[in-house]
Amino acid sequence: MADPLIHRNIKLTVAYDGTNYHGFQRQANTAATIQQVLEERLAKIFGSGVTVTGAARTDAGVHAYGQVINFYTAGTIPTQKIPLAAKSVLPEEIVITAAEEVDHNFHARFSAKSKIYIYRIQNTLMPDPFARKYTWHIPLVLDVESMSRAIGSIKGTHDFSAFRASGGAPVNPVRTIIDAACRREGNIVEFCFWGNGFLYHMVRNLVGTLVDVGLGRKPVSALENILATRERKLAGVTAPPQGLFLKQVLY
Amino acid sequence: MADPLIHRNIKLTVAYDGTNYHGFQRQANTAATIQQVLEERLAKIFGSGVTVTGAARTDAGVHAYGQVINFYTAGTIPTQKIPLAAKSVLPEEIVITAAEEVDHNFHARFSAKSKIYIYRIQNTLMPDPFARKYTWHIPLVLDVESMSRAIGSIKGTHDFSAFRASGGAPVNPVRTIIDAACRREGNIVEFCFWGNGFLYHMVRNLVGTLVDVGLGRKPVSALENILATRERKLAGVTAPPQGLFLKQVLY
Numbered sequence: 274m275a276d277p278l279i280h281r282n283i284k285l286t287v288a289y290d291g292t293n294y295h296g297f298q299r300q301a302n303t304a305a306t307i308q309q310v311l312e313e314r315l316a317k318i319f320g321s322g323v324t325v326t327g328a329a330r331t332d333a334g335v336h337a338y339g340q341v342i343n344f345y346t347a348g349t350i351p352t353q354k355i356p357l358a359a360k361s362v363l364p365e366e367i368v369i370t371a372a373e374e375v376d377h378n379f380h381a382r383f384s385a386k387s388k389i390y391i392y393r394i395q396n397t398l399m400p401d402p403f404a405r406k407y408t409w410h411i412p413l414v415l416d417v418e419s420m421s422r423a424i425g426s427i428k429g430t431h432d433f434s435a436f437r438a439s440g441g442a443p444v445n446p447v448r449t450i451i452d453a454a455c456r457r458e459g460n461i462v463e464f465c466f467w468g469n470g471f472l473y474h475m476v477r478n479l480v481g482t483l484v485d486v487g488l489g490r491k492p493v494s495a496l497e498n499i500l501a502t503r504e505r506k507l508a509g510v511t512a513p514p515q516g517l518f519l520k521q522v523l524y
Numbered sequence: 525m526a527d528p529l530i531h532r533n534i535k536l537t538v539a540y541d542g543t544n545y546h547g548f549q550r551q552a553n554t555a556a557t558i559q560q561v562l563e564e565r566l567a568k569i570f571g572s573g574v575t576v577t578g579a580a581r582t583d584a585g586v587h588a589y590g591q592v593i594n595f596y597t598a599g600t601i602p603t604q605k606i607p608l609a610a611k612s613v614l615p616e617e618i619v620i621t622a623a624e625e626v627d628h629n630f631h632a633r634f635s636a637k638s639k640i641y642i643y644r645i646q647n648t649l650m651p652d653p654f655a656r657k658y659t660w661h662i663p664l665v666l667d668v669e670s671m672s673r674a675i676g677s678i679k680g681t682h683d684f685s686a687f688r689a690s691g692g693a694p695v696n697p698v699r700t701i702i703d704a705a706c707r708r709e710g711n712i713v714e715f716c717f718w719g720n721g722f723l724y725h726m727v728r729n730l731v732g733t734l735v736d737v738g739l740g741r742k743p744v745s746a747l748e749n750i751l752a753t754r755e756r757k758l759a760g761v762t763a764p765p766q767g768l769f770l771k772q773v774l775y
Contacts, residue, residue: 281683290653337655356650368653402541402619403587403658 277344277377278303283352285359286310286371287340292406292515293366297331297340307331309369311342314362318355319348328381328522331386332474334514336407339370343381343524381522387451389467389520392480392512397460398421408461409516415487417457423486424453424476427479427495434503438474438481438511446472450484455483462487465520474511481509525597529758535630536601536610537622538562538591542763543657543766544617547593558582558618562593565613569606570756579632579656580639580772583725585765590621592773632773638702640718640771643731643763649712659712660731660767661739668708675704677716677748678730685754687733688726688727689762697723697754706734707715713738716771725762732760 275282287307291297297302308325316322355372361489363369365523369465378384395401395408398417404410434446449452450468455468466476466481482499485491493507499507526533538558542548546555550563559576562605569575601609606623614620629635646652646659647666655661678701685697686705701719716736717727733750736742742760750758 288653290656358651365651366653367658368650370650399611399619399621402539402614402617405616407654484643 275377278475279347280345281347281352281374281496282343282377282379283355284341284343284346284375284381285355285369287337287342288368289337289340290366291334291336291408291507295421296333296335296339297327297329297337298472305340306415307340310364315344315359317362318350319346321347323369323485326381327387329471329519331517331519332514335517335519336515337519340522341381341385341524343377343379358378378524379524384524387467388471388478389523389524390471391518391520392464392466392476393518394462394464394480394484395460396457396462397499401460404461407518409513411484414490415457415462415484416489417462419486419489419493420455420462420464420483420487423483423493423496424455424479426494427453431500432503433472433500434474435499435505435508436475436478437472437505438478439505444472448475458484469486475516476517477514478505479510479514480512480516483509483514485509526628530598531596532598532603532625533546533594533596533628533630534606534757535592535594535624535626535632536594536606536620539619539621540588540591541617541657542582542585542587547582547586548578548580548585548588558591559572561615561618566595566610568613569601569609572598572599572684577632579636580722582768582770583765586768586770587766588770590772591774592632592636593771594626594630615753630775635775636773638720638754638774639722640716640774641722641727642769642771643715643717643727644767644769645713645715645731645735646711647708647713648715655712658769660764662735662739663729664739666708666713666735667740668706668713668738670740670744671706671713671715671734671738674734674744674747675706675730677745678751682751683721683754684726684751686750686756686759688723688756689729690756695723699726719737726764727768728763729756729759730766731763731767735763736760736762 297307299308323344356369359369393408395410401411430449452467548558550559574595576593607620644659646661648751651661681700703718
């Protein structure tokens with residue numbers, strides 16, 4: 274057990290390019306995950322093993338600007354030196370952008386009040402080779418006006434059963450979306466989802482359905498109607514992982 | 525020989541992520557190059573082998589927004605259909621952004637009047653994991669004001685011997701820089717070089733020296749002085765390839 278007299282509780286903000294990782298969470302098999310790499314590499318600067326708790330379990334190929342982790346350590350490295358020290362032991366896809374010592378009760382996942390995810394689509398006939406790992410490429414023109422109206426209907430508290438992965442754990446499907454928006458900047462269409470929590474694949478399933486609206490394959494009322502049915506089979510495809518970024522975790 | 529009665533001369537604009545390639549030019553060994561991949565894959569849509577001429581021989585790890593190539597073909601695919609057809613046969617790192625049929629005398633390299641290169645530095649303490657393959661990360665603060673003044677001295681016609689790679693071919697070292705500039709946008713410092721031609725490693729050697737100026741290790745007059753000496757050993761390091769992009773070739 275972490276002893277407050279011996280162990281500090283360290284909170285780190287982590288940015289990572291998830292392209293080459295099998296998601297955040299450590300897995301029983303040998304696939305590289307962000308958590309496993311963090312635990313193995315950070316042990317080198319804290320002098321003993323660390324067990325990392327992450328705010329969100331991002332999937333394989335999903336990225337983060339601001340994942341938050343915490344762990345208890347008896348290591349003596351000054352907190353403000355952690356980001357640079359970590360840079361020398363971590364692969365360049367994983368960067369510690371901030372470090373602070375927090376109260377012993379702080380828990381990266383359970384203490385989180387809300388999270389912000391963004392999803393980017395590259396909406397252009399010929400793809401940009403530099404964006405291929407960080408966007409979903411859709412060559413047909415998306416109607417941002419329709420998608421903006423559709424996305425408004427998910428704000429508030431709803432049962433999101435229709436947008437959860439079929440294989441997800443049987444948790445309470447009710448979530449509150451504080452804000453959600455869609456905008457175009459040049460060839461990039463960006464969705465932003467700010468909510469108190471998200472079901473497994475929920476953002477990617479919402480984006481897949483919004484794209485159907487943007488392409489005129491579903492009406493603007495689709496999200497509202499599908500939410501009401503709670504039927505997963507009515508929603509659109511699961512958008513591919515590489516367009517999704519965990520932007521921020523709020524406490 | 526290409527026969528104007530049988531063969532079209534096709535000019536293509538090509539964007540590519542050079543990260544995983546050993547430069548543009550086909551090599552005798554088995555390393556993958558952009559030219560080799562273009563020739564092998566484009567043959568599939570033109571019905572017979574194509575021999576590609578590129579405007580510039582970008583190095584291993586260097587990128588392009590607007591490389592230009594040309595080749596002669598008896599293939600009958602309509603010109604405007606080439607970009608999408610090429611998308612189905614090319615790896616996603618290489619994208620044909622424009623295609624046109626040009627005069628038989630057009631030669632991607634010899635007809636080029638000038639080229640524009642840009643070089644990007646990520647000037648921030650902790651690196652952005654998403655920019656690592658497309659920028660040079662320099663954590664110490666660069667003085668853009670000093671670099672802007674220094675870069676002005678290379679405009680015009682000069683003997684650039686001091687900034688050519690030591691192993692380069694013995695070509696005429698005189699080149700004309702039409703414009704050159706340096707600016708900061710947030711954490712990104714961007715250099716732009718517009719010239720009638722560039723010696724091997726010239727842009728990367730100029731950037732290495734400019735960075736010495738930006739860090740206060742060399743005076744603002746360094747570029748002017750080093751140019752005059754024609755001594756390669758006085759210039760700075762060769763900036764790494766991943767920050768360099770061939771932006772445009774002008775005809």
